[in-house]
Amino acid sequence: MKFLLLLSAIGFCWAQYDPHTQSGRTSIVHLFEWRWADIALECERYLAPKGFGGVQVSPPNENIIVNNPPRPWWERYQPISYKLCTRSGSESEFRDMVTRCNNVGVRIYVDAVVNHMCGSGGGAGTSSTCGSYYNAGSRDFPAVPYSGWDFNDGKCNTGSGEVENYNDIYQVRNCRVVGLLDLALEKDYVRSTIAAYLNRLIDIGVAGFRLDAAKHMWPGDIKAFLDKLHNLNTKWFPQGSKPFIYQEVIDLGTEPIKGSEYFGNGRVTEFKYGAKLGTVLRRWNGEKMAYLKNWGEGWGFMPSDRALVFVDNHDNQRGHGAGGASILTFWDSRLYKMAVGFMLAHPYGFTRIMSSYRWARNFQNGKDVNDWIGPPNNNGVIKEVTINPDTTCGNDWVCEHRWRQIRNMVAFRNVVNGQPFTNWWDNGSNQVAFGRGNRGFIVFNNDDWALSSTLQTGLPGGTYCDVISGDKINGNCTGIKINVSSDGKAYFSISNTAEDPFIAIHAESKL
Ligand code: QV4
Ligand code: CA
Numbered sequence: 001m002k003f004l005l006l007l008s009a010i011g012f013c014w015a016q017y018d019p020h021t022q023s024g025r026t027s028i029v030h031l032f033e034w035r036w037a038d039i040a041l042e043c044e045r046y047l048a049p050k051g052f053g054g055v056q057v058s059p060p061n062e063n064i065i066v067n068n069p070p071r072p073w074w075e076r077y078q079p080i081s082y083k084l085c086t087r088s089g090s091e092s093e094f095r096d097m098v099t100r101c102n103n104v105g106v107r108i109y110v111d112a113v114v115n116h117m118c119g120s121g122g123g124a125g126t127s128s129t130c131g132s133y134y135n136a137g138s139r140d141f142p143a144v145p146y147s148g149w150d151f152n153d154g155k156c157n158t159g160s161g162e163v164e165n166y167n168d169i170y171q172v173r174n175c176r177v178v179g180l181l182d183l184a185l186e187k188d189y190v191r192s193t194i195a196a197y198l199n200r201l202i203d204i205g206v207a208g209f210r211l212d213a214a215k216h217m218w219p220g221d222i223k224a225f226l227d228k229l230h231n232l233n234t235k236w237f238p239q240g241s242k243p244f245i246y247q248e249v250i251d252l253g254t255e256p257i258k259g260s261e262y263f264g265n266g267r268v269t270e271f272k273y274g275a276k277l278g279t280v281l282r283r284w285n286g287e288k289m290a291y292l293k294n295w296g297e298g299w300g301f302m303p304s305d306r307a308l309v310f311v312d313n314h315d316n317q318r319g320h321g322a323g324g325a326s327i328l329t330f331w332d333s334r335l336y337k338m339a340v341g342f343m344l345a346h347p348y349g350f351t352r353i354m355s356s357y358r359w360a361r362n363f364q365n366g367k368d369v370n371d372w373i374g375p376p377n378n379n380g381v382i383k384e385v386t387i388n389p390d391t392t393c394g395n396d397w398v399c400e401h402r403w404r405q406i407r408n409m410v411a412f413r414n415v416v417n418g419q420p421f422t423n424w425w426d427n428g429s430n431q432v433a434f435g436r437g438n439r440g441f442i443v444f445n446n447d448d449w450a451l452s453s454t455l456q457t458g459l460p461g462g463t464y465c466d467v468i469s470g471d472k473i474n475g476n477c478t479g480i481k482i483n484v485s486s487d488g489k490a491y492f493s494i495s496n497t498a499e500d501p502f503i504a505i506h507a508e509s510k511l
């Protein structure tokens with residue numbers, strides 16, 4: 001009996017690392033700033049049939065309305081209350097989205113902004129997405145309710161009341177990050193209020209949470225409100241399932257606060273991943289793809305089963321947060337597809353795809369002064385996501401997740417799930433290849449000359465469709481064909497001027 005108890009204990013605590021995606025689905029997509037109605041449609045028409053595991057949605061709680069600059073995307077990181085109404089839609093639209101996505105096996109993960117409320121300079125009034133009154137000056141948020149007692153003002157040791165030095169672990173947690181009113185998470189009332197908000201979402205059917213600004217909350221305070229959370233809704237999840245937790249902790253190794261402090265609560269965002277992969281693919285600082293042979297923990301990253309990985313995120317694709325100039329985004333589409341392809345083929349971490357909108361960048365002195373621009377909109381109303389005949393998106397939605405090379409690599413990751421990292425090959429420079437057991441194989445050419453090699457793929461003999469240059473449709477390859485001989489070897493030829501200088505084949509792209 002004792003052994004069973006131990007197992008169940010391990011099972012329960014383990015589940016905070018488990019995204020609870022439907023079996024065989026291994027990635028999620030961040031549909032940044034999408035409307036709930038559009039996400040529900042995308043679950044049914046695209047994400048379910050293409051094998052996506054779930055969606056990270058923008059914060060669904062009431063936020064301040066910022067008019068200067070006009071409706072920046074970041075106003076959604078300034079909560080006014082935990083009422084579920086925002087520019088993405090109403091509570092009923094949110095409920096409808098969660099139900100419809102769950103019904104087709106696509107999970108919803110909520111971006112939970114619970115470290116703070118709006119900026120200290122947010123003023124007072126009802127300029128909020130649900131019209132709730134607030135007064136930043138007096139720390140009054142009656143629609144929660146929070147009052148002055150519920151903030152860290154007295155606990156912060158800096159003159160400005162803001163985080164001034166990231167090397168001081170106390171001010172990072174107890175002061176205001178960019179002036180945002182910092183909640184007193186050591187108070188049971190605050191912990192219970194946050195838990196009540198998250199429990200409402202869990203009961204609606206969400207599968208887990210991105211904890212925004214987790215570095216700015218003490219790990220123990222996070223644990224305190226996580227311990228108050230319900231198990232997931234048994235309408236869609238097995239009895240006893242605990243919410244998936246991934247904590248935004250930016251740790252590039254230069255600060256005293258480490259991501260590992262947060263492992264007890266759930267997974268942690270590994271920001272070193274995108275920063276390093278961008279440097280390697282841009283071939284900066286003498287980096288080359290041959291060095292990716294020991295990618296993952298070998299590069300000093302956190303353990304794979306604690307890592308949430310991504311090439312870019314909503315912050316660093318526009319110069320916010322961490323990662324700097326090396327971060328690859330949709331603006332750098334050729335290298336970006338290679339980076340996302342590499343991430344999805346490699347076994348390290350749990351993978352998140354970014355799905356963005358286009359904005360009018362305006363670089364002045366190396367900084368995009370338009371980094372604040374919010375989602376495509378008509379006088380503040382977010383535009384719907386239109387779908388073009390060629391399956392791309394209109395209305396300035398980039399829909400990276402619908403790009404053939406990315407969509408097909410999401411499927412590749414599903415097909416090779418659980419298979420080991422095998423058959424690594426490199427040319428000592430920027431031509432590399434590796435397999436995933438006997439289920440998949442990928443080859444990259446990022447050198448300035450052609451790749452022409454016969455490689456051991458580990459795959460059964462046969463003809464395979466390359467899923468980067470095309471698709472397998474009705475028993476035919478619309479792109480490159482690869483012939484694997486009975487000994488598993490295959491000849492690969494990749495020009496360095498190819499539109500996409502990489503080839504990927506797998507068990508389900510075999511003719
Ligand atoms: C300004 C001044 C402050 C002043 C304040 C007064 O800078 O000194 O005290 O006004 O109100 C916006 C503005 C910022 C403004 C602030 C408060 O850009 O100038 O402060 O509002 O009014 C996003 C944006 C921020 C934005 C914030 C709130 O990136 O620019 O600030 O939303 O609207 C660190 C953290 C990490 C964080 C990252 C960006 O460790 O956790 O910075 N990442 C997460 C989210 C990110 C979000 C926040 C945290 C805050 O991913 O999108 O910040 O929720 O690395
Ligand atoms: Ca804090």
